[in-house]
Amino acid sequence: MLDRMSDQTPKPSRHHIWRISLRTLSKSWDDSIFSESAQAGFWSALSLPPLLLGMLGSLAYVAPLFGQDTLPAIEKTIISTAHSFFSPSVVNEIIEPTIRDITANARGEVVSLGFLISLWAGSSAISSYVDAVVEAHDQTPLRHPVRQRFFALFLYVVMLVFVVATAPVAVVGPRKVSERIPASLANILHYGYYPALIVGLTLGVIILYRVALPVPLPTHRLVIGAVLATAVFLIATLGLRFYLTWITSTGYTYGALSTPIAFLLFAFFGGFAIMIGAELNAAIQEEWPAPATHAHRLRTWLRARTAAITGAAD
Template sequence: MPGAAREPRPARRVITRLLRRAWDDDVLGQSASAAFWQTLSLPPLLLGLFGLLGYAERWFGPDTVVAVQEWIIRISGGVFSRNAMDQIIIPTVAEILTTARGEVVSIGFVLSFWSGSSAMATFVDAITRAHDQYPVRSWVWQRTLGILLYLAGLAVGIVLLPVAALGPDRLLPLVPDAVEPAARDVVNVLYLPVVVVVLVLALTTLYKIALPFKPPWSRGLPGAVLAAVVFLVGATGLRLYLDWITGTGYTYGALAAPIAFLLGMYFIALAVILGAYLNASIQTVRPAPLRRRGRRGTTAPGV
């Protein structure tokens, strides 16, 4: 009808709602909180991972833990600054590696489940808030879910990290010598994309599991892709900024490494939480059937 207001396009409505909800819910503050808990949870997480990997050497070989340690340091080097690597990550990983096996049966290791799952619980809280489903669960079950997801992450890490760290070296000797150079080139080209795809799929699964009223699994993919893009852009910008600061001669002194490390953790948290808000915006504009405990529904409280 002439003169009637045109309905905004779905993409515009999604972006508008994403920005409005992210600002109203203080996503920057939520990301800072998650970054704090990620930092606090890092030693317990590595303690649990390396402690359990020490017992998995019988399946993957005697150098499994060392190979995983080197792989984590190599991957982290692409995200964090040199100062953060030299002063925080490498010493922490090396120290925990020497004590992890002895701690795996100690009370300290049991207590690490609580502190090590705090970051995961923070993400679960943020995802449920984005979808207006935070009041649905009791705080006890919400915290328990964080611990269960932490344990699941450890179990998956025990299997996938050795495969990621040792896989190419173990598989290439099985390839005929005539095609080994080509196979090595293929592995080198596909290695990073495969890692990114696995992380995106894992994050998509987290977006589904964290919610009491669950949308279809595919509804988590847009948020996971956005999270990957935000993280890559943020990490690249952080490294360029730190390189520029170092080049100007200005320095944060002893605080340089902690600041760089916390900023890296902050971008990880911001990426994950923004992805959750994108999924929530899409669900509002284009609702999909929701399920809870096998029962199908159409709406959730607050949606």
């Protein structure tokens, strides 16, 4: 009875919220959130071409199974989604030309050594995010750096397989459905695009927080940080879009460097959002420690049983 009561999280008060907020800011500063975000942003920018090469190169084989127009539709969807987050200059001068160039030779690149190298390079962004989440929860000593780098590569490959398997269905499915339903319902499906995009982004952050940690927290304890990360990223990108539009209208630009700098700023805010959400989850964990997950309890029990059997055999 006492154990059950101790597992229950007390109702948060204004004092708890204030203390958790201060602790989140303190941990963020101690973990050098700005330098970590800059590192994540740099690797995200550097990983974009190999990431697109891996995804579009694989889709070049899978997408035609769903129709000859599926791959162009996926390209159009990726570019349209990029317009939802990034400024027009970033999309038109960096993302869209990269997608067009990669798609032109995608099938040949998949069977080349460059594709294998792109898997390692493309996973660098995932690795930086995993490092940031693990550091925020003070679990860095629990996983060897080399093992963590290969773990990030594994996550990247899993993500790549998932995207290749679901992207054709995600693009073709709504289009087929909208052709067979009344116009009023089709409008609802159209207006539900952005809410679905936000929910999908939040779920992706939750999954990252869940799988990145050597000793993961229960999934429901990661929702608050994921919501904060999504909100920070959306607000930051929206503010950055307005700022870039304003600064361009004034005539003060960085010339040829303006678009790469803008893309790096978007990537920086992505890393910042991921890390601030992880820091909030870590601060909540310090305030109200969560019980171990069922998977962690099972692993602990199996290790104990294995040690007992080995000791008895000796």
